[in-house]
Amino acid sequence: xxxxxxxxxxxxxxxxxxxxxxxxxxxxxxxxxxxxxxxxxxxxxxxxxxxxxxxxxxxxxxxxxxxxxxxxxxxxxxxxxxxxxxxxxxxxxxxxxxxxxxxxxxxxxxxxxxxxxxxxxxxxxxxxxxxxxxxxxxxxxxxxxxxxxxxxxxxxxxxxxxxxxxxxxxxxxxxxxxxxxxxxxxxxxxxxxxxxxxxxxxxxxxxxxxxxxxxxxxxxxxxxxxxxxxxxxxxxxxxxxxxxxxxxxxxxxxxxxxxxxx
Amino acid sequence: xxxxxxxxxxxxxxxxxxxxxxxxxxxxxxxxxxxxxxxxxxxxxxxxxxxxxxxxxxxxxxxxxxxxxxxxxxxxxxxxxxxxxxxxxxxxxxxxxxxxxxxxx
Numbered sequence: 001x002x003x004x005x006x007x008x009x010x011x012x013x014x015x016x017x018x019x020x021x022x023x024x025x026x027x028x029x030x031x032x033x034x035x036x037x038x039x040x041x042x043x044x045x046x047x048x049x050x051x052x053x054x055x056x057x058x059x060x061x062x063x064x065x066x067x068x069x070x071x072x073x074x075x076x077x078x079x080x081x082x083x084x085x086x087x088x089x090x091x092x093x094x095x096x097x098x099x100x101x102x103x104x105x106x107x108x109x110x111x112x113x114x115x116x117x118x119x120x121x122x123x124x125x126x127x128x129x130x131x132x133x134x135x136x137x138x139x140x141x142x143x144x145x146x147x148x149x150x151x152x153x154x155x156x157x158x159x160x161x162x163x164x165x166x167x168x169x170x171x172x173x174x175x176x177x178x179x180x181x182x183x184x185x186x187x188x189x190x191x192x193x194x195x196x197x198x199x200x201x202x203x204x205x206x207x208x209x210x211x212x213x214x215x216x217x218x219x220x221x222x223x224x225x226x227x228x229x230x231x232x233x234x235x236x237x238x239x240x241x242x243x244x245x246x247x248x249x250x251x252x253x254x255x256x257x258x259x260x261x262x
Numbered sequence: 263x264x265x266x267x268x269x270x271x272x273x274x275x276x277x278x279x280x281x282x283x284x285x286x287x288x289x290x291x292x293x294x295x296x297x298x299x300x301x302x303x304x305x306x307x308x309x310x311x312x313x314x315x316x317x318x319x320x321x322x323x324x325x326x327x328x329x330x331x332x333x334x335x336x337x338x339x340x341x342x343x344x345x346x347x348x349x350x351x352x353x354x355x356x357x358x359x360x361x362x363x364x365x366x367x
């Protein structure tokens with residue numbers, strides 16, 4: 001059990017929250033047929049989503065929640081094809097980009113997700129809405145290439161900032177691999193990109209705060225917690241309330257384990 | 263993780279090695295109970311009542327549990343993992359560093 005990475009646990013509810021937040025930010029659009037079709041479809045899915053969240057909150061047992069999930073959860077994957085249809089029918093309409101962004105944000109796994117991302121990267125790499133796509137790309141196998149393209153070709157400051165941060169995250173993660181090897185060039189570039197975020201894009205908002213704050217805490221990790229650095233001191237109480245220091249164990253090989261029973 | 267850690271601590275009890283935890287349980291009483299049940303004998307810093315949002319994991323920018331660091335005898339970070347790479351990899355990396363101390367000493 002403990003091997004499962006804990007951050008995945010609240011995915012379901014996190015998704016619902018992110019969904020609601022995103023839609024509020026969408027500006028009103030001119031009423032082209034494509035925009036109308038897009039908005040109608042978003043409204044349809046959001047209505048089902050609201051009903052689902054209400055039912056989940058009303059459920060009192062795990063069994064009930066499971067049942068509500070099976071019966072009411074509006075799986076975005078089911079709607080991806082309809083969004084893609086609108087985008088295909090009106091490729092020049094700005095709403096086409098909204099449809100593609102919707103798909104890569106909510107249903108990136110299916111074939112529509114792949115096609116939507118491909119269209120975004122070939123036709124819309126300079127679109128300001130790539131700001132919404134960049135964070136997702138930090139977990140995409142082709143993310144590095146696409147984010148470099150956004151950084152190079154997109155004139156929008158927010159899109160550049162998001163791309164810069166997401167690219168830094170990819171390089172940072174890639175710098176220490178599963179088998180414990182360390183890639184210094186990647187780590188170095190990650191550090192430079194995080195620094196650039198704190199200088200040029202610090203005020204750009206994320207779901208939780210600003211890019212600047214996120215970059216700062218990661219910079220501490222990059223500068224002081226990378227392979228080859230001297231470990232920072234920890235001085236705190238142990239689980240019995242007795243104070244001790246990490247450096248008390250200098251002279252020994254130490255494995256530090258961030259853990260919990262939960 | 264626990265079974266491997268128990269055997270690791272036992273296997274290296276006379277070697278220059280220490281397993282140090284940073285524990286992120288909120289409830290200290292339950293933690294003590296569980297420690298006895300699971301035979302957790304090694305020492306841990308406590309991350310405080312905020313659990314995974316506590317000051318140590320915050321400063322260390324920990325984003326996944328377990329996160330593991332292997333430090334050599336000079337205090338230099340040698341390996342780092344988000345999610346355990348498995349007992350074999352950990353054993354090998356720790357044994358190599360202990361061997362280096364023996365050769366230098």
